[in-house]
Amino acid sequence: xxxxxxxxxxxxxxxxxxxxxxxxxxxxxxxxxxxxxxxxxxxxxxxxxxxxxxxxxxxxxxxxxxxxxxxxxxxxxxxxxxxxxxxxxxxxxxxxxxxxxxxxxxxxxxxxxxxxxxxxxxxxxxxxxxxxxxxxxxxxxxxxxxxxxxxxxxxxxxx
Amino acid sequence: xxxxxxxxxxxxxxxxxxxxxxxxxxxxxxxxxxxxxxxxxxxxxxxxxxxxxxxxxxxxxxxxxxxxxxxxxxxxxxxxxxxxxxxxxxxxxxxxxxxxxxxxxxxxxxxxxxxxxxxxxxxxxxxxxxxxxxxxxxxxxxxxxxxxxxxxxxxxxxxxxxxxxxxxxxxxxxxxxxxxxxxxxxxxxxxxxxxxxxxxxxxxxxxxxxxxxxxxxxxxxxxxxxxxxxxxxxxxxxxxxxxxxxxxxxxxxxxxxxxxxxxxxxxxxxxxxxxxxxxxxxxxxxxxxxxxxxxxxxxxxxxxxxxxxxxxxxxxxxxxxxxxxxxxxxxxxxxxxxxxxxxxxxxxxxxxxxxxxxxxxxxxxxxxxxxxxxxxxxxxxxxxxxxxxxxxxxxxxxxxxxxxxxxxxxxxxxxxxxxxxxxxxxxxxxxxxxxxxxxxxxxxxxxxxxxxxxxxxxxxxxxxxxxxxxxxxxxxxxxxxxxxxxxxxxxxxxxxxxxxxxxxxxxxxxxxxxxxxxxxxxxxxxxxxxxxxxxxxx
Numbered sequence: 142x143x144x145x146x147x148x149x150x151x152x153x154x155x156x157x158x159x160x161x162x163x164x165x166x167x168x169x170x171x172x173x174x175x176x177x178x179x180x181x182x183x184x185x186x187x188x189x190x191x192x193x194x195x196x197x198x199x200x201x202x203x204x205x206x207x208x209x210x211x212x213x214x215x216x217x218x219x220x221x222x223x224x225x226x227x228x229x230x231x232x233x234x235x236x237x238x239x240x241x242x243x244x245x246x247x248x249x250x251x252x253x254x255x256x257x258x259x260x261x262x263x264x265x266x267x268x269x270x271x272x273x274x275x276x277x278x279x280x281x282x283x284x285x286x287x288x289x290x291x292x293x294x295x296x297x298x299x300x
Numbered sequence: 301x302x303x304x305x306x307x308x309x310x311x312x313x314x315x316x317x318x319x320x321x322x323x324x325x326x327x328x329x330x331x332x333x334x335x336x337x338x339x340x341x342x343x344x345x346x347x348x349x350x351x352x353x354x355x356x357x358x359x360x361x362x363x364x365x366x367x368x369x370x371x372x373x374x375x376x377x378x379x380x381x382x383x384x385x386x387x388x389x390x391x392x393x394x395x396x397x398x399x400x401x402x403x404x405x406x407x408x409x410x411x412x413x414x415x416x417x418x419x420x421x422x423x424x425x426x427x428x429x430x431x432x433x434x435x436x437x438x439x440x441x442x443x444x445x446x447x448x449x450x451x452x453x454x455x456x457x458x459x460x461x462x463x464x465x466x467x468x469x470x471x472x473x474x475x476x477x478x479x480x481x482x483x484x485x486x487x488x489x490x491x492x493x494x495x496x497x498x499x500x501x502x503x504x505x506x507x508x509x510x511x512x513x514x515x516x517x518x519x520x521x522x523x524x525x526x527x528x529x530x531x532x533x534x535x536x537x538x539x540x541x542x543x544x545x546x547x548x549x550x551x552x553x554x555x556x557x558x559x560x561x562x563x564x565x566x567x568x569x570x571x572x573x574x575x576x577x578x579x580x581x582x583x584x585x586x587x588x589x590x591x592x593x594x595x596x597x598x599x600x601x602x603x604x605x606x607x608x609x610x611x612x613x614x615x616x617x618x619x620x621x622x623x624x625x626x627x628x629x630x631x632x633x634x635x636x637x638x639x640x641x642x643x644x645x646x647x648x649x650x651x652x653x654x655x656x657x658x659x660x661x662x663x664x665x666x667x668x669x670x671x672x673x674x675x676x677x678x679x680x681x682x683x684x685x686x687x688x689x690x691x692x693x694x695x696x697x698x699x700x701x702x703x704x705x706x707x708x709x710x711x712x713x714x715x716x717x718x719x720x721x722x723x724x725x726x727x728x729x730x731x732x733x734x735x736x737x738x739x740x741x742x743x744x745x746x747x748x749x750x751x752x753x754x755x756x757x758x759x760x761x762x763x764x765x766x767x768x769x770x771x772x773x774x775x776x777x778x779x780x781x782x783x784x785x786x787x788x789x790x791x792x793x794x795x796x797x798x799x800x801x802x803x804x805x806x807x808x809x810x811x812x813x814x815x816x817x818x819x820x821x822x823x824x825x826x827x828x829x830x831x832x833x834x835x836x837x838x
Contacts, residue, residue: 151479155427159419166420196606203603209424209444212479 143172144198145222145294148187148205149212152178156210160187163208169193169201173226173269173291184212190292217296224294227266230276231285233259238282249275260285301469303431304329304462307395308337310438313471316366318342318357318722320350324370326410327397329462331368342722342751345743347374349715351381351452352741355390356719359702360678362516364391364445364453365719371397372410375456376417380709383421385452387706388537389514391445392452401429401458415456423451431464439472448482449601450514482600486617486625493613494572495629497594501570503638504530507553509582510537510705511575511599512619518542520623521574528633530572531642533561535582536691537705538575544695550642554582556688560645565589567641574598575619578608579706598622651692659832660805662686662760665815666693666732669758672815674728678702678720682713682733685766685836690732699727711740717755718748728756728819735761735785742789745798748824756818757826759791762833773837791828803827 150156157176164171172190179186191201198216205214234242242261246253251265265275269292276287301309307330311319318340323331334341344350347369354365369378375396385392398404399411415425424444426437434457441453498504512521518541525532525548532542533553542549551558553565565571566588573595576582583589586609597604597611598619605614615622655661666689670679681690681703694701702720704712717731733741738759748755765783772780795802803825805814818827 155415158416162419196610200603200607203606207601207603209477209480 142194142198143190143192143219144201145217145219145224145292146187146189146191146201146205147215147217147294147296148189149179149214150185150187150208151210151212152183152185153210156185157187159208159210160189160205163204164189164191164201167200167204169197175291175293188291188293215296217294222294222296224268224292225266226269226272226292227264227290228272228275229254229262229264229288230279231260231262231287232279233283233285234261235259242279242282245275245278249278251275301466302329302333302462303428303434303457303464303466304333305336306431306434306466306469307438307457307462308333308339309469310435310471311339311366312337314438314442315363319366319368320344320353320357320719321368322347322350322370322374324372324374324397324410326371326399326459327368327374327395327462329459330395330397330457340722342718342747342753344715344747347377348381349711349741349744349747351378351385351392351394352709352712352715353719353722354392354394355381355385355388356680356702356716357723358385358391358719359513359716360700360720360723364393364442366393366395368395369397370410371399371414372412374410375412375414379418379421382418382452382454384704384707384709384712386421386423388510388704389450390452391450393441393445394452394454396454396456397462398427398456398458400460402460404458415454418454421452422454423449425454425456427456428458428461431461431466434461434466435469435471440475440477443475443477444480448480448484449511449599449604483602483616484600484618484621486598486615486622488625490613490615491622491625491629494596494615494626495631497570497596497613498528498530498633499631501594501633502635503568504570504572504633504635505550505564505568506530506532506572506574507535507565507576508532508538508541508574509535509576512538512541513575515575515600515619517575517619517623520620520627522546524623524627527627529635529639530633531564531639533565535576535705536703539691539694539701540696540699543697545697550646552691555584556581556691558649558692559651560642560649563645563649564642568593570594570596572596572598573611574622575600577604577706583608656832656835657807659807659835660760660811660829661808662689662829662831662835663693664808665805665811665829666690667695668811669730669815670695672812672819673699673730675699677728677730678717678724680713680717680720680729680731682731682737683708683710684734684737685770686732686734686737686760688767689760710737713737714741714744714755714757717757718744718753721753721755728822730756730758732758732760734766735759735763735788736765739785739788742794745794745800749798749800754822754824756824758818759826759828760831761791761828762831762835763788764833766833766836769833770837791826795826801825805829
């Protein structure tokens with residue numbers, strides 16, 4: 142079972158290590174982890190995607206809450222949240238496949254953000270499944286490098 | 301005033317009377333400032349024992365014990381002591397010196413990333429970056445260590461921060477931590493649910509863990525059990541919650557506990573687990589304590605509830621508050637048959653021993669010892685077979701029973717007993733260890749001599765690492781590996797070297813006389829008891 146944890150933490154050095162260390166020590170999986178400052182510069186938001194059975198999910202939340210640098214833990218599953226991931230992918234292209242690549246980008250709403258005579262960097266921001274799909278579409282072309290942010294998520298707006 | 305002066309000032313404000321430790325350059329400013337204070341320093345002989353001694357002190361005073369060691373190897377040596385305290389939720393403040401803050405990360409002499417290294421064994425840790433932060437950090441550290449689920453807090457202070465001057469010293473009155481507010485008061489709805497279950501229960505039982513002692517709730521728990529005639533069992537860390545001979549007390553549970561205690565817990569229809577982690581040694585089959593019964597789990601740490609077993613009624617809060625609330629409720633429950641059944645179990649299921657008459661019987665020795673010790677004595681058990689005998693046969697009356705239950709750290713008893721003795725100078729303190737665990741801490745005999753800490757020590761000597769040997773006997777069919785303690789020192793000569801009185805018991809003849817001699821006067825004595833190496837494996 143996949144679960145998304147949106148964890149507000151004190152923006153201090155060592156906090157990332159404490160939270161990541163908790164996952165490894167307790168043998169909880171981390172599928173992805175993204176960290177960034179919030180509107181308050183003293184607070185960071187960590188978005189952690191983890192998977193496990195019900196008991197594990199409950200334990201992850203409780204153990205996170207126990208950490209003294211953790212301000213708030215919100216958890217939700219994918220259906221209750223809007224999640225996005227950003228990927229930059231560098232590929233090697235040639236004359237014969239350039240057109241195909243551009244078409245793929247158009248279909249997937251990806252953008253070419255940098256280019257040289259042989260290489261280009263494509264940017265895509267989408268849900269993790271579509272990012273995976275995009276990688277698959279580019280697999281026949283030679284992929285040089287990939288950088289992904291990991292999932293970012295917020296719970297859906299409710300009245 | 302510099303940073304080191306500020307740390308000492310904070311310790312004074314917190315009422316700290318003793319600091320256990322070992323100096324090195326990186327903690328020298330601290331040890332320089334402490335000379336101007338009333339705080340007593342105890343030079344321990346290895347850093348791990350500084351944490352154990354602080355732990356012994358904390359368990360007696362109910363306030364955090366303090367140790368201070370140097371950077372690098374000093375700091376890494378203390379880790380086992382910190383982990384031991386963490387496993388048993390003992391409040392500890394551990395101050396470590398650190399290299400100059402500008403050199404941090406450059407692998408200079410005696411630099412160790414101690415906050416990183418202890419991360420999974422501390423409740424919290426600080427790396428002090430500004431001397432001005434010291435008062436706030438110290439205030440927070442003491443608060444964190446001794447509230448909620450208690451535990452060790454480490455404060456790493458670079459030497460330049462200890463030397464940096466501090467404008468003015470102001471110790472904060474209040475704590476403002478938005479992220480740390482432990483729940484102590486139990487939820488009223490949940491408490492009502494517990495009462496409702498108690499009214500229905502035919503076979504209720506309370507299983508008390510170390511959390512009850514940490515919350516100082518033994519009196520409240522006993523009144524509750526007494527008033528409603530509810531039987532009580534304990535985990536190893538819960539020994540001492542009830543006097544051993546209380547008619548409602550049915551012993552320690554677990555694979556080293558009393559068979560009737562386990563049976564009582566398994567056959568109950570309402571189990572109130574309080575301040576216990578439900579870990580593998582106490583409850584080897586978690587299914588049995590949830591099967592056909594209502595399980596109430598009371599703990600101040602919400603993460604403990606549901607970690608190992610899923611309770612019917614979770615109840616987060618401090619044991620003292622919760623038993624106060626439970627005691628305030630009027631209700632009646634009746635289960636006389638259940639008490640009769642348990643008394644029958646106690647009579648018929650008591651473990652039978654066949655001691656070898658050529659040696660000292662450790663079980664009988666410990667039983668006699670505990671009856672001869674003063675009522676309020678503190679008994680500190682080490683780790684190994686000796687711990688199992690201590691748990692099984694020591695009779696607690698009004699005293700305390702201390703041991704390393706969670707981590708099972710050998711060598712705990714002597715330093716912890718020293719800490720306990722310094723906290724309770726007018727109480728008798730006895731450390732009981734095996735010859736393996738004794739040799740892990742025997743360097744502290746010097747500390748006892750130097751600082752005049754009259755701890756009494758019993759060494760149960762069988763020339764083996766008995767517990768591992770027992771395991772190898774059952775699991776590897778007597779294929780013994782690395783458990784022979786040949787080469788151990790002659791304890792009589794060792795005692796003479798430390799100028800300590802020495803006694804020896806080779807068998808049970810004259811055991812009473814020797815124990816009387818051992819317990820006479822408030823002085824350190826080492827008593828060697830020769831026990832059968834084949835005990836427990838025959």
